[in-house]
Amino acid sequence: MRILLVGAGGVGDAIAKIAARRDFFEVMVVSDYDLARAERTIAWVEARHGAQRGRFVAARIDASDPDSVEAVARAHQATHVMNAVEPKFVPTIFAGALAADADYLDMAMSLSEPHRTDPYAQTGIKLGDDQFEQAPDWEKAGRLALLGMGVEPGLSDVFARYAADHLFGEIDELGTRDGANLVVRDEMGAEIFAPSFSIWTTIEECLNPPVVWEKDRGWYTTPPFSEPEVFEFPEGIGPVECVNVEHEEVLLMPRVLNANRVTFKYGLGDEFIGILKTLHQLGLDSTTPIRVRSANGPVEVAPRDMVAAALPDPATIGPRMTGKTCAGVWVTGRDPQGEPREVYLYHVSDNEWTMAEYEAQCVVWQTALNPVIALELLAGGVWSGIGVLGPEAFDAEPYLELMARPVADGGYGQPWGMEDRLAR
Template sequence: MRILMIGAGGVGDAAARIAVERDFFDQLVVADYDLSRAEATVAAAAARRPGESRLVAAQVDASDEVAVAALAGQHGATHVFNAVDPRFVMPIFRGALAAGASYLDMAMSLSRRHPDEPYAKVGVKLGDEQFAMADQWEESGQLALLGMGVEPGLSDVFARYASDHLFSSIDELGTRDGANLAVYDEDGNETFAPGFSMWTIVEECLNPPVVWEKARASAGGGVESGFFTLPAFSEPEVFDFPEGIGPVECVHVEHEEVLLMPRWLDAERVTFKYGLGDELITILRTLHTLGLDGTDPVRVKGVEVSPRDVVAAVLPDPATIGPRMKGKTCAGVFVTGTGKDGKPRRTYLFHVSDNEETMAEYGAQCVVWQTAVNPVVALELVATGVWSGRGVLGPEAFDAKPFLDLLAAPKPVGYGSPWGLEDR
C-alpha cells in the first residue's frame, strides 16, 4: 500500500505519528499546501522509528483535483487519505478517482440548506455529492470509504457491532459525544480554545441538524425519505459519560452518522448529539448573529476575506493546545432496543481518549489523536484484505469485530487503545 495523505494539520500530523509504528504500508506521502508543515510532520513521525524512510513530504493545493491526481500518480499512490477540512472533500475525492487510487476521508462533502424550509426539510445532505458518484467508483473497482474518523467512523463501527452482536432489533442508534476538557492560558486561567477545527465546528453546529426515522422512510418509499431537519441546538438532554467525565448536556448537531447508518443498518431512529456546553453555544450563536459564520468572501479595506476563515485564523491552532489542555473526550453510540435474548436493552459503546496520555505518547492532543487513529486502523484492515469492497461505502458496510479487536489489542499486535461497553 502506497498512501498519499493530504493535510498535515493536527489530525494528519497525529495520523503520521500513529502510522509510522505499523508495517502495513510501503510509503506514506504527507502533502500539504504549506510544504514546511508537511516536512515537519514527516520529521516528527520518522523520528519515532529509527531508520524510518517510508515517509515523504510534498506540496499540493487540495482545492485542485488535477494537482491531487498528478501527485498521486507521481508517487504511485494506491490510496488517498483525506486529512483536511470538508471544503476540500470533492476535489480530493475526484482527484483520487482520476488517479485510479482508492480513497478514505473522515468527513463527507458539505451540505446545503433547503431553500424554503431549512428547519424541517433537508436540502443537499452531507455526502450527497459523493454518493452521486458511486457508480463511477463501482465501475472503476476502487473503494471510497467515507466518514472513517472517530465521529463519524468509530461510532459507525460501534453501531454495526451492536447490530450484529448485541441487538435483535434497534429502536435508536444515538451517537453521543462529550468531554470534560479544559484549556488554560500561560497564567493558568481557563480560556476558550476549541479542540478541533473551528471552521468545521461552525459548519456542523450551526447547520440544521438531521434526524432519520424509519417510519418516515417507510411512508415515503425509501431511505432518503426518512431524513428531516430541526433547528440548531434542538432537544437538549443530559447524558452521563463514563470514566469520570460525568453528565454533559448534549444537543442535536448535523453529522455524518445520521446520513450513513440508515443506509446499512436497521433502526427505528438515528440521531447525533454533541456536548457543546453553554459557552460554545453562546459563541456560535453570537458568530451567527454577527454574520461571522459566513463563508462567502467580504471586502475589507480592498481585500476579500471569508468571515469564517478569519474566526478560525484568530483562534489557537488545535494542534498546538495539547500542552495546555486537561481532561478526557468520549465518543460513542447509545443503542436502545431488544437484545439478542429478547429482553429490552440499553447499551453505550464508547471510546475515551485522555489528553495526558496522548500527549505523553504521541505529542498530540486527545481530540485530534482520537480522530486520527481510526483511519489508520481502517487502512491497515484494507491493506491486509480483512476489509475489502468497491464503490462508495461507509464504515457500517464492513465487519466491525476485526476493527475493534485491532484497535484494542496491545501493541505491537494492535494499537493498544481499548474501547468500552456499558449496559444501562
C-alpha cells in the first residue's frame, strides 16, 4: 500500500504520527500546499522513530486542483488517497484520486446545499450526494471510495454496524452523541474560546439545517440547534446538553442499516451556540468572498476564511487544553430475543495522553486514529469493496478487535466501551 495523504494540518499530522508506528504500508506521501508543514510532520516522525528507510516523503499539492492531485498520486504510484483537508476540497481530491486510478478515503463528505424555499423542513443537496452520484464511475473503475472514515462519521458508523449485527434484533434509533469536558486556557490561565476542530467545518455543520432520518418519512431537516437533550457521557465527562447538527452519519447509516430513526447530536454549549448565531447574524459564516480595503489596496476574502484565520489553529491548542472528548452511538430498540435494550457504544480520548504520546490534541488525534485502522484493514484484505461506500458497509468486528487489542499484541491499544443504559 502506497498512501498519498492530502493535508498536513492537525488531523493529517496526527494520521502520519499514528501510522508511523504501523508496518502495513510501503510509503506515505505527506502532502500539503505548504510544503514546510508536510516537512515538519515528517521531521517529527523521524525524530521519534528514525528515518524509516524513506517510508515518509513530503510533497507539495494543490488540493483545489484535481490535476495536481492526480499528478502527485501518479508520481508516487499511490494506491490510496487519504483526504485530510477541509470538506470544500472533497470534489477535487475525489476526482483526482479516481483519475489516478487510486482508492480514496475521507473523513467528511461533499458539502450540502439547503433547500431553496423550505430549508428547515426539506433537504436540498445532501452531504455526500455528489459523491454517491458518481458511484457507477468508481464501480466501473474497480476502485473503492470509503467516505466518512474519521471518528464521527467513521467510528460511530462502525459502532452502529456492530450494534445491528450483534446486539439488536430491531433498532428504534441510531443516535450519534458527541460530548466533551475540554477547556482551553490562555497564558494567564483564563478560559478562552478556541474550537478544538476546524472552525470552517464547525460553522458548516452547525449552521446548516440539521438532517434527521425516519423510516416512514425519509430524510428531513429541522432548524439549527433543535431538540436539545441532556446526555450523560462516561468516564467523568458527565451530563452535556446536545442539539441536532447536520452530520454525515444521518446520511450514511440508513443506506445500509435497518433503523426506524437516525440522528446526530453534538454537545456545543450555550457560549458556542451564541457565538455561532452571532457569526451568522453578521454574515461572517459566508463562504462568498467580499471586497475589503487593505493597506495594499482592495482584496477579496471570504468572511468564514477570515474567522478561521483569526482564531487559534486547532492543531496548536493542545498544550493549553485539558479534559476528555467522547464519541459514540446511543442505540435503542430490542435485542435478538425481543427484549427492550438501550446501549451506548463509545470511545474516549484524553488530551493529556494524546499530547504526551503524539503531541496532538485529543480531538484531532481521535479523528485521525480511525482512517489509519481502516487503511490497515484494507491493506490486509480484511475490508474490501468497490464503488462509493460508508464505514457501515463493512464488518465492524475486526475493526473493533484491532482497535482494542493491546499494542504489544499488534493492536492499537484503544479499548472502546459499551454501557447498558436500561440497567441504570
